[in-house]
Amino acid sequence: MDVGDSRQPLKFAHLLHPTKLRKLVNYWLEEDTSNFDYGGFVVGEKIEKAYLLGKCEGILAGSPFFEEVFRSLDCSVDWHISEGSLLKPVVKVATVTGKVRNVLLGERVALNCLARSSGVATYAKKLNDVVKQHIVPETGMPWHGEIAGTRKTTPGFRLVEKYALLVGGISTHRYDLSSMIMLKDNHIWSAGSITNVIKDARSVGGFNSKIEVECRSLEEALEAAEARCDIIMLDNFELEALHKTASIIKNKFQNILIEASGGVNEDNILDYVGKNIDVISLSRTTQGYNILDFSLKIQKFY
Template sequence: MALMTGSRSHIHMLHPVTLREKVREWLKEDTPNFDYGGFVVGEKIETAVLLCKSPGVLAGAPFFEAVFNELDCNVEWLVSDGVFMKPIFQCAKVTGKVRHILLGERVALNCITRSSGIATLARRLKECAKQNNWHGEIAGTRKTTPGFRMVEKYALLVGGISTHRYDLSSMIMLKDNHIWSSGNITQAVKDARSVGGFSTKIEVECRSLEEALEAAAAGSEVVMLDNFHPEVLHNTASKVKEKYPHALIEASGGVTEDSLPQYFGPCIDVISLSKTTQGYQTVDFSLKIQKSGHNPHNPLVEK
């Protein structure tokens, strides 16, 4: 069943073949051979309810649904990704063979608890920028969990912030090791342009004003000011913008949710945080087989 239209879904960004392949990998990892518990419960048709037990933004519905679709179960959504939930909140119903429901339970919950945790943090970061009248981009990073990147990047979008580059093929980012191996920033940017051409942006990680100016002069579209103290950051960004007004300035390194407002400024275009996909707090969900006559309370939701 398709998601409800209470908020815009990003489900269409997910490649259906890739999604199916990923789900099959997860299910095979969790049950490589015999499902002993499944033998106990059998194949009678049951309905389970998905309950949110801690406050947060719902995210990850496409992955949750894809897991159960693979197991021939039907998912009926009562709310869409992007909605803020107050516990205890009934989000969906899953109907199918009870053995199949329990076979997909943990895999599906792993996706939705983590995805919702990321989206909840992302929503708070977005609201912080709005409250401070800063109109740049807050972004995640490539510091994602191996094999789980699609879920984590999707969750950032649901939460309302940027994913940054998805992988090494999405944008050319030249970091310290690239620069040291190439000899200097100018040479590294020149070599990157020769393979990336006109269609691929180049970003350079810089540790000083001198490096930032060199990167901009060499043709880097994005200048990352890495691990700058906020006061030095804004001064450096101002000087780069003064000479190269079209360069995008990204602040990164050591940014936390608490320190985020210190990085807001008129010359900062992007602020990236690795915490968006590392060390976030998950949202608590459970999947319960519905007993006859049981109707979990479903409080009002906040969009």
């Protein structure tokens, strides 16, 4: 088997650090059961199996989190549908086997993760499909850029939401404040100028950290480019001004990436696509998504 074959299928679960995953799951379980497990007392420890049912259409995502919840409770999970697949309701997604009180102890935590992760992935996939099917008029070719989520994630749930973006086929943007140096209006106002803030950021970020600057006008974008930033975010621009500014910057600074952001959603995202736009970012991927409906149903174990 060659190297290419050995990497199939691609598993985003390999991105997750086992220790981090266990820590998150333990926190979620402790939050959900702060003292006595009254329901567990009622059912006891007989071995049962439960079917995970997908009850609405969407993309399955979050299986590592679901599985770790039950692994930590000494239960096993047998998947019948692979991560990233399109669910058609009602469908048996997985079977969970273990002591019944442990199955029920992990039920809600595991379903919460799966429902939300799958919701993020479904919305991300929808956006990606819209853009991939679009031909850019100026080039007559598909768009070369990326759609990205933002750092506007749910506190304590960032890893799940960022992971789900990848399953849905779009970029995570920066994961946290240490992932990339992103300089916004407040940084610029405090530092005095775009030139100053980029110079100071470069002194600590070094060669291995990209610098992105949020700009509100062509003049700010030109200053950022001349100060040698790597990425310019054109934030909340009118569409005509967005594409005109992107064109001017690209004609003078071909290596700078242009990101468009502000007010983007599934209905208008194609308006932001253009030959001079490299990234389109939006927060709705992790703030405005719908969850998918799953349930876990106990079956007698024979």
